[in-house]
Amino acid sequence: MTSITRKLEFDAGHRIPDHRSQCKNLHGHRYVMEVTLDGDIVTVPGASSNGMVMDFSEVKSIAREHIVDKWDHAFLVFRGDTAVVEFLATLEDHKTVVLDSIPTAENLAHLAFDTLAPHYADRFEGTLRLSRVRLYETPNCWVDVVATTARL
Numbered sequence: 001m002t003s004i005t006r007k008l009e010f011d012a013g014h015r016i017p018d019h020r021s022q023c024k025n026l027h028g029h030r031y032v033m034e035v036t037l038d039g040d041i042v043t044v045p046g047a048s049s050n051g052m053v054m055d056f057s058e059v060k061s062i063a064r065e066h067i068v069d070k071w072d073h074a075f076l077v078f079r080g081d082t083a084v085v086e087f088l089a090t091l092e093d094h095k096t097v098v099l100d101s102i103p104t105a106e107n108l109a110h111l112a113f114d115t116l117a118p119h120y121a122d123r124f125e126g127t128l129r130l131s132r133v134r135l136y137e138t139p140n141c142w143v144d145v146v147a148t149t150a151r152l
């Protein structure tokens, strides 16, 4: 088994409504997301991905399609944060993502993991799996979500 990791970055706004300090204010981050996949190296002569677990560009395009392009330059808001949800709805064509959980780094990392895992698992006849999503909210703060079941 071999692990590969692709790093992607995006900008998003959020707030943590219950926070006792600064994070209850509307603010933003340049998030850095690392997607780690475990799999076997392809040994199919002539195949584009021969010698790779998965082409890094394909790792990127799946993460972009399902997470990064949806969250980049969006405001990520908890459905229960009604003051902000209602305010954002007044802004014409605003890119808002309404979430079922508070947009902490922990919840965003879990959401990214749960969203992406099935898309990677579909590839290479189920021999590939998402083993970790690491999400940096700032250069000093990050969260790891790891696959909980052992690989067969």
Ligand SMILES: Nc1nc2c(c(=O)[nH]1)N=C([C@H](O)[C@H](O)COP(=O)(O)OP(=O)(O)OP(=O)(O)O)CN2
Residues within 6 Å of the ligand: 016, 023, 029, 103, 104, 105, 106, 137, 138, 139, 140, 141
């Ligand atoms: N466990 C968590 N703690 C905090 C979260 C979070 O998502 N999970 N989020 C925040 C704030 O939104 C903010 O992103 C972090 O602010 P801060 O602690 O100030 O981070 P910095 O890296 O900017 O801090 P420096 O002291 O400037 O290094 C807060 N906590």
Ligand SMILES: [Zn+2]
Residues within 6 Å of the ligand: 014, 023, 027, 028, 029, 137
């Ligand atoms: Zn923040």
